[in-house]
Amino acid sequence: PKPYVGFGVGNRGTYTAEAGISGGEGAWDYSIGLNRAQSDGFNARTTATANPDKDGYRNNAVNARLGYQLNQQHRLEATMMASDMNSGYDVSPKEDDRSINKMYALGLNWQAKWTDHYSSKVQFTQSRDYYETRPSPYQTDTRLHNYLFQNEWRYGIHTMTAALERREDSLVNGTIDRDRSQNALALGYGMHSGAHTVQLNLRRDDDSEFGGKTTGSAAYGYEFAPNWRATATVGTAFRAPTLYQRFSEYGDASLAPEKSKNTELGLRWASGASHASVVA
Numbered sequence: 001p002k003p004y005v006g007f008g009v010g011n012r013g014t015y016t017a018e019a020g021i022s023g024g025e026g027a028w029d030y031s032i033g034l035n036r037a038q039s040d041g042f043n044a045r046t047t048a049t050a051n052p053d054k055d056g057y058r059n060n061a062v063n064a065r066l067g068y069q070l071n072q073q074h075r076l077e078a079t080m081m082a083s084d085m086n087s088g089y090d091v092s093p094k095e096d097d098r099s100i101n102k103m104y105a106l107g108l109n110w111q112a113k114w115t116d117h118y119s120s121k122v123q124f125t126q127s128r129d130y131y132e133t134r135p136s137p138y139q140t141d142t143r144l145h146n147y148l149f150q151n152e153w154r155y156g157i158h159t160m161t162a163a164l165e166r167r168e169d170s171l172v173n174g175t176i177d178r179d180r181s182q183n184a185l186a187l188g189y190g191m192h193s194g195a196h197t198v199q200l201n202l203r204r205d206d207d208s209e210f211g212g213k214t215t216g217s218a219a220y221g222y223e224f225a226p227n228w229r230a231t232a233t234v235g236t237a238f239r240a241p242t243l244y245q246r247f248s249e250y251g252d253a254s255l256a257p258e259k260s261k262n263t264e265l266g267l268r269w270a271s272g273a274s275h276a277s278v279v280a
Contacts, residue, residue, distance in 0.1 A: 013040030013056070032064040041088065050090035057087035073114065079107040091136060102130045117155055123148040140173040142244060161188040171243035178247045181208045182240070197221035205238075210257055213238045231266040 001023035008016040020033030041056035061083040068076045082104040089097045109123040125146045132139040150163040163186040170179040186203040199219040206212050217235030224230055241255040268277040 010039075012042055012054075014038070027069045029067045029069075030065065033062065035059075035061040037061075045090045049093060051093055051096055053088075053090075053096065055088040055090065055096075057085065059083060059085045073112060075111045077107075077109050077111070079105075081105045089133065097133045097136045100132050100134065102128075104128055117153055119152050121148070121150045123150070138174075138249075140171070140244065140248060142242075143170045144168070157191055157193045159188075159190040161190075162186070169243050171247060173244065173248040176247050176249075178243050180243060182206065195223040201235075207240055207257075210240055213257065227269055227271045229268045229270075231264070231268070233262070233264040233266075235262050236260065237262070 001021055003019070003021045005019045006017070014037075016035070016037045018033065018035040020031065022029075022031035024030065036059070038058040039056050041054045043050075043052055044055040046052075061081075063081045064079070066078045070076065083102070085099075085101040087099045087101075089099045091097045105125065105127040107123065107125040109121060111119070111121050113119045123146075125144075127144045129142045130140075145168040147166045148163060149165075151161065153160045163184075165184040165186065167182045167184075168179070169181070171177070182205055184203060184205045187201070189198075189200045191198045197220070200217070202214070202216040204212065204214050215236045215238060217233065219231065219233040219235075221229055221231045237260045238257045240257045245251050246253050246255050264279060266277060266279040269275065
């Protein structure tokens with residue numbers, strides 16, 4: 001077992017404390033950590049309509065991991081993380097609200113190396129983000145579930161990947177109760193041969209609200225001289241707005257997915273412990 005402990009102090013009544021332990025026995029390995037942070041804060045709102053008191057916070061967090069190596073080819077792992085934040089928020093010249101944010105995330109995954117060429121990973125994660133204010137009555141609860149099946153094949157200078165992914169979102173905000181899902185297929189190809197490196201990616205997302213979206217990227221790198229490397233990349237992406245951004249009391253239901261296109265040229269130099277780069 002390897003324990004650790006840490007402390008920190010600062011002005012405005014700020015301090016942090018953390019402790020944890022990690023280790024393993026036989027096929028098992030584990031780690032767990034605890035953290036506490038607190039501050040008296042300062043007067044964050046100096047307007048006449050705000051309470052002139054200090055707006056402090058306190059936060060407690062825990063993280064844990066448990067792994068089991070079935071054999072050289074198969075590994076199971078579980079992870080957990082949780083935090084509880086409580087902070088002050090001015091609502092009137094004489095009163096404060098407490099803003100309470102609770103978050104947790106759980107994960108399970110199975111990593112398998114079936115042959116020297118083929119490996120896979122199956123993963124399930126779920127998270128919850130809960131926020132409320134007291135004594136002012138406001139609550140919002142967001143929950144996510146994610147399922148992933150990822151595959152990788154390696155043959156000499158070639159690497160190919162394929163992944164299936166599903167994400168389920170739900171939101172409860174006062175009288176609002178909404179949910180959404182997204183299915184995706186992702187394909188990738190990489191090649192490294194001498195001075196040449198190539199990476200190609202393609203992804204198809206099917207959103208229950210916004211329909212199908214296809215994105216991709218292509219990258220090339222060339223080591224044209226000792227210590228010198230030139231790169232070029234082009235890619236597209238999209239990001240759907242969250243349920244909270246669209247349907248909460250402060251949301252806008254007309255929000256559409258963000259779209260982006262990125263083109264990048266780079267030049268890199270490295271020698272020993274020194275390196276430099278420029279990117280446009």
